Amino acid sequence: MRNEESAIQVVEDFTLPFAEIVGQDRAIQVLKRSLATGKVAHAYVFEGIAGCGKKMTALAFIQAIFCGTGAGCGHCPSCRKLATQQHPDLHLLAPDGTFLKIDQIRELQRELALRPFEARQKAAIIDDADRLNPAAANALLKTLEEPPGNAILILLTSNIEGILPTVLSRCQRLRFAPLPLASIEAWLLKKGITPEAARIAAALSGGSLQKALEIQDEDVLQSRKTFIEQMTALSLGEITPLLRGAEELAKDKEQAVAMLDLLKTFFRDLLLLHGGSTDFINCDLAPLLQREAGRFSLDEIMQRIQFISQAQQALLRNVNTRLALEVLFMRLAAR
Numbered sequence: 520m521r522n523e524e525s526a527i528q529v530v531e532d533f534t535l536p537f538a539e540i541v542g543q544d545r546a547i548q549v550l551k552r553s554l555a556t557g558k559v560a561h562a563y564v565f566e567g568i569a570g571c572g573k574k575m576t577a578l579a580f581i582q583a584i585f586c587g588t589g590a591g592c593g594h595c596p597s598c599r600k601l602a603t604q605q606h607p608d609l610h611l612l613a614p615d616g617t618f619l620k621i622d623q624i625r626e627l628q629r630e631l632a633l634r635p636f637e638a639r640q641k642a643a644i645i646d647d648a649d650r651l652n653p654a655a656a657n658a659l660l661k662t663l664e665e666p667p668g669n670a671i672l673i674l675l676t677s678n679i680e681g682i683l684p685t686v687l688s689r690c691q692r693l694r695f696a697p698l699p700l701a702s703i704e705a706w707l708l709k710k711g712i713t714p715e716a717a718r719i720a721a722a723l724s725g726g727s728l729q730k731a732l733e734i735q736d737e738d739v740l741q742s743r744k745t746f747i748e749q750m751t752a753l754s755l756g757e758i759t760p761l762l763r764g765a766e767e768l769a770k771d772k773e774q775a776v777a778m779l780d781l782l783k784t785f786f787r788d789l790l791l792l793h794g795g796s797t798d799f800i801n802c803d804l805a806p807l808l809q810r811e812a813g814r815f816s817l818d819e820i821m822q823r824i825q826f827i828s829q830a831q832q833a834l835l836r837n838v839n840t841r842l843a844l845e846v847l848f849m850r851l852a853a854r
């Protein structure tokens with residue numbers, strides 16, 4: 520919960536016009552062109568990894584459509600209400616539990632059929648649209664084809680394969696690339712994050728601003744550090760703490776996969792060091808990296824990265840989580 524709170528604090532001053540969105544120039548260009556030529560589609564699918572700016576772009580696009588200036592000024596009452604997602608003509612839908620359900624779609628259809636309150640038309644953003652259950656997706660088809668009152672619908676997804684072809688064929692698709700790491704780092708710095716935290720969070724973000732915001736949290740960075748330190752201290756001579764560590768990590772499989780991702784970056788840094796570079800991701804762990812580099816040959820480092828990947832694949836395949844982690848920890852401890 521802490522992470523979410525800090526993420527909100529960082530983004531709360533966003534007013535959302537296109538110019539403030541990081542690193543999605545291509546997608547924004549397409550949308551601006553459709554605004555300029557008056558060829559705005561009535562249904563879009565924005566696809567891209569979680570946290571790369573799809574929703575912000577959707578909101579900025581709606582700002583531009585609703586705003587009297589024709590561009591989304593970011594300051595008028597309409598733009599402000601959209602930035603805080605409180606505009607009466609904006610309808611936001613997200614899965615209720617695992618799925619987006621037919622009742623939610625029917626409710627949306629009722630809303631869209633009403634006259635707009637303030638804008639000339641209504642707009643809806645459907646988040647995680649790949650989680651529309653089949654009944655809900657089918658109910659949505661007609662609305663996508665002929666939205667009532669010229670409404671505009673924007674579906675967001677990080678899993679395009681999860682959307683029915685019948686839904687996709689009725690929407691204009693727009694791909695969002697993972698964000699450049701340098702843009703994420705620059706953005707974090709501008710928000711007052713320390714250079715070290717910004718550097719590490721950007722490097723570990725995989726191009727997701729949302730993930731970078733989660734990682735820059737002091738507690739998250741510290742637990743990463745502690746985990747990596749524990750992993751480099753594993754010893755076959757002390758089997759009890761090793762097994763206990765595996766048991767502890769096995770309690771949350773998703774978290775385990777994420778921690779192993781972080782551990783992999785440590786070994787990648789060791790590879791860099793072998794190649795004579797000190798341009799580390801884990802720049803706060805430089806002394807540990809220097810110490811560990813002498814202990815492993817290049818082959819041994821590569822092998823460990825492979826062991827970690829194998830363990831992650833095993834976890835994703837739903838094998839016994841604890842067993843997979845015990846095997847990995849033993850392999851890491853062996854030298």
Ligand SMILES: [Zn+2]
Pocket residue numbers: 586587588591592593594595596597598599
């Ligand atoms: Zn405005």
